[in-house]
Amino acid sequence: MPADLDVGEDLPYQERAWRVQRIGWLLLILTLVAAMLGAFGDGPLARATVASDDGSLSARVQRLDRHGSPSSIGLRIRPEPGADTVEVWIDRGFVEKQVFETIHPEPATVTASRDRLTYEFKVEPDTPEVRISFETVPDGLGMSTGELGVVDGASVRFRQFVFP
Amino acid sequence: MGSVVRGLAVYGFLLLLFRVTGKRSLAEITTFDAVLLLIISEAAQQALIDGDNSMTNSFLVIATLLAADVVLSVLSLRYRRMGRLINDVPLVLVEHGRPLQDRMRKVRVEESDVLERARELQGLRSLEEVDYAILERSGTITIIPRAQP
Numbered sequence: 001m002p003a004d005l006d007v008g009e010d011l012p013y014q015e016r017a018w019r020v021q022r023i024g025w026l027l028l029i030l031t032l033v034a035a036m037l038g039a040f041g042d043g044p045l046a047r048a049t050v051a052s053d054d055g056s057l058s059a060r061v062q063r064l065d066r067h068g069s070p071s072s073i074g075l076r077i078r079p080e081p082g083a084d085t086v087e088v089w090i091d092r093g094f095v096e097k098q099v100f101e102t103i104h105p106e107p108a109t110v111t112a113s114r115d116r117l118t119y120e121f122k123v124e125p126d127t128p129e130v131r132i133s134f135e136t137v138p139d140g141l142g143m144s145t146g147e148l149g150v151v152d153g154a155s156v157r158f159r160q161f162v163f164p
Numbered sequence: 165m166g167s168v169v170r171g172l173a174v175y176g177f178l179l180l181l182f183r184v185t186g187k188r189s190l191a192e193i194t195t196f197d198a199v200l201l202l203i204i205s206e207a208a209q210q211a212l213i214d215g216d217n218s219m220t221n222s223f224l225v226i227a228t229l230l231a232a233d234v235v236l237s238v239l240s241l242r243y244r245r246m247g248r249l250i251n252d253v254p255l256v257l258v259e260h261g262r263p264l265q266d267r268m269r270k271v272r273v274e275e276s277d278v279l280e281r282a283r284e285l286q287g288l289r290s291l292e293e294v295d296y297a298i299l300e301r302s303g304t305i306t307i308i309p310r311a312q313p
Binding site for chain 2: 005007008009010013014017018020021024025027028068164
C-alpha cells in the first residue's frame with residue numbers, strides 16, 4: 001500500500017478474491033451449459049420416456065421440472081382390440097403434487113378412489129394407438145415418484161424432481 | 165413463510181452472483197447497464213412474488229430484503245473478514261501517474277475509463293496529472309490529482 005495514501009487495500013485478500021472469482025466464472029458457465037441441456041428442467045436431460053414391457057403404454061414425462069411452470073405428460077396407448085374406451089389411472093400421490101390444467105382429449109369420466117384417479121376416454125374401436133396429453137403445473141417441491149397405467153393393463157413408474 | 169424464504173434466497177443469490185462477477189459488473193452504468201439492471205430486477209421480481217400478488221406478500225418481501233441488508237451491515241461492522249467478503253476492498257489502479265496494468269486487467273478497467281473519470285471529477289488532461297486512481301468498493305473510480313508544484 002502506498003505510504004501517503006490511507007485507502008485500506010488488502011492485496012492478499014484481493015488475490016484470493018480474484019482466484020475465487022475465476023472459479024465462480026467457470027461455475028457460472030458450467031451452470032448455464034447444464035441449464036441449456038436441461039439439468040434444471042426444460043431440455044433434453046429433463047425429458048424421459050418410460051414404456052411398459054409389452055409396449056402397450058409409453059409415457060413421456062418430465063424427470064426434472066420447475067415449480068409453477070407449465071409441464072406435460074404425454075401418453076401413447078395401444079387400446080385392446082375392439083374396445084371403445086381406454087381407462088387410464090394416475091396415482092393419487094402424484095396427482096396431488098400437480099395442478100391439472102387441461103387434458104387432451106377430454107376424458108368422458110373421472111373416477112376418484114382412495115389411491116388413484118381414473119380417467120375414461122372414448123376411442124374408436126380398433127384404433128392402433130391413442131395419444132393422451134395431460135397439461136400440468138407442478139405444485140410440489142423436490143423428489144417424488146409417480147405411477148400411472150391402463151386399468152387392467154400395463155403400468156409405468158417414474159421419478160420426478162421439482163425445482164423451486 | 166414463503167415470502168421470507170423467497171426474499172432471503174433472492175438476496176443471497178444476487179449477492180453471490182454480483183460478488184462473483186466483480187464489482188465493476190454494473191457499476192459503470194452505461195445506458196446498456198441501466199437497461200440490464202432493469203431486466204434483472206424484472207426477472208428477480210418473478211422469483212420474489214411467485215404469483216402471490218397480495219400486499220402482505222410484497223410487504224414481507226421488502227421487510228425481508230431490508231432486514232437481510234441490516235443484518236449483513238451489522239455483521240460486516242463487527243467482523244472485518246465478513247465485511248471484506250460482502251463489501252470487497254478498494255484497489256489502487258494508478259500510482260503517481262503510472263497505471264498498474266495487471267491490476268487493471270484483473271478488474272477489467274481500461275486506461276480510458278480512468279482518464280474519463282479524471283476529466284469528469286478533476287478536469288485532468290492526462291494520466292500524468294493523476295497521482296492516484298482508486299477502484300472503490302462500490303465499483304466507481306476515484307481520482308486524486310498530483311499536487312501542483
